[in-house]
Amino acid sequence: MKLLLLHRTALLGLLATEALLFFSQFDARQFGEARQCWEQSELGMHLAGAMAVGVVAALLLCGNEKLLRAIGQIAAHSPRYRKSWLLLGHLAGALAFFMLTRLVISEELHHARRPLALLFLWASTGLASVLFWLAAGVAFNRHSLQSHPVWYALGSGMVFGFVGFCVGRFTMRYLWVGVGGPTVWATRHLLGIFCPEVVYKSETATLGTPAFTAVIAPSCIGYEGMGLMILFFGGYVWLFWKELRLQRALLLLPVAIALMWLANVLRLVVLILIGTWLSPELAMEGFHAQAGWLGFLAVSLGLVAATLRPKSVPEPTAHMTSVSFNPTLAYLAPLFVLLVTAMVTSAFSIGLDSLYPLCALAGAAALWSFRGEYAGWIRNWSWEAIVFGLAVVPIWVALVPNAPQTAESMRTSLEAWPRAWAAAWLVLRVIGYVVVTPLAEELAFRGFLMRKLIGREFENVPMGEFSWFSLLVSAALFGLAHHDWLPGMAAGIIYSLALYRRKQLADAVVAHATSNAGLAAYVFMTGNWSLMS
Secondary structure, three states, X not given: OHHHHHHHXXXXXXXXXXXXXXXXXXXXXXXXXXXXXXXXXXXXXXXXHHHHHHXXXXXXXXXXXXXXXXXXXXXXXXXXXXXXXXXXXXXXXXXXXXXXXXXHOOOHHHHOOOHHHHXXXXXXXXXXXXXXXXXXXXXXXHHHHHOOOHHHHHHHHHHHHHHHHHHHXXXXXXXXXXXXXXXXXXXXXXXXXXXXXXXXXXXXXXXXXXXXXXEOOHHHOOHXXXXXXXXXXXXXXXXXXXXXXXXXXXXXXXXXXXHHHHHHHHHHHHHHXXXXXXXXXXXXXXXXXXXXXXXXXXXXXXXXXXXXXOOOOOXXXXXXXXXXXXXXXXXXXXXXXXXXXXXXXXXXXXXXXXOHHHHHHHHHHHHHHOHXXXXXXXXXXXXXXXXHHHHHHHHHHHHOXXXXXXXXXXXXXXXXXXXXXXXXXXXXXXXXXXXXXXHHHHHHHHHHHHHHOXXXXXXXXXXXXXXXXXXXXXXXXXXXXXXXXXXXHHHHHHHHHHHHHHOOHHHHHHHHHHHHHHHHHHHHHHOOHHXXX
């Protein structure tokens, strides 16, 4: 066991060292040229993104429990020479990735004969390096891979992604008239109820009022929301078909698609009204970015509520002394409330989220409502967890690029507010950042997701149960949930190590809270407000 722990620690240390060396040599802003070149090939960018999403969806849906068991059964009994070759493959891939990075961020990229081929080669070497690193840690067994549905899930994911990409391109090119016409017509007439004069130019698809107009682009007609609803519905039926009223679900699918279309029409109407009556900046910078997701959440949650079978509640007996909470709800509700509230407040804010105190209060209220579920472990933390949390601070500061414009914008907004409101905002921002957010995120990622990736009934999986798959997937998703993916993933791994040490979720919470407290102190000392944006 000690040898295995040493092996895992050495691999994580190797990856962390490589990441620090990489970002000490390259600034994230240097990749702007590569990004511009990549964006010149819109087709390739969308295809790669769609196939990546398809692979992830297939891993989580198509493989399902069998895939997770297959990955768990991949034995770590490969001969030492195979592990050595895998480690050498990782080092070779990392070296090639490092050397190609110098070319990608240099001016030579634009002078290359095939710049997109160079970019694909650069991305491929990085991916190969990561895969070799995973293989060296998990020690994949060739025969177990052939006998389980791993390749089926990966292949089907790429197929689903390719099909989804083709459908999306077809929809944008050929269904604009079919869906766009009714969307513009409904928006015009609904807007006319509130505004006596509606401005519409068909040649430029411009719609609005004399005070504010917006271009109704193909991406605004609502087909993305309808397609997302179909994908959500498919995954929802796949995962919960035993608990569903299936006939009602199938009947409600067309209703849900129509509601998504209607929600998009309402989004366009409210956008134009906000731009006309309140502020064009608020309409475009705040509401426009969040309203679509709010509509999708409202319709999808309504679909879930209408199709789940109500569970039978047993008659109370003398032995039933208390009401038990739904464990999934207790672990996920605080983060869900926090995220939804943040979407609502940012939709009605320009730049700095002036209504953030509502997020902190809503998240704290959700945590308080489930306090009985947390009472058994919340006090069982160790001082060593603080060390794990402090280790995240220099990593975060080193890997997150400085954004002076963001920091200056936050300082300007705070100075423009009344002093009492600015002080109250800062106090609640720190409380939310140091107390509410760590509790909500650790409950969701380390308390729920890491165990859910090991077994369907997550509450039956012991807290702190280790698997490479759950560690890396949960850390990757934790990174994606943050604006800066790499430091977020590194932080997720460190919080997981704090959890593994004593099998106590409280240690992960304290480590996370310590990191955020250290970053908050660094921000107040240096004025680099972009770290808390």
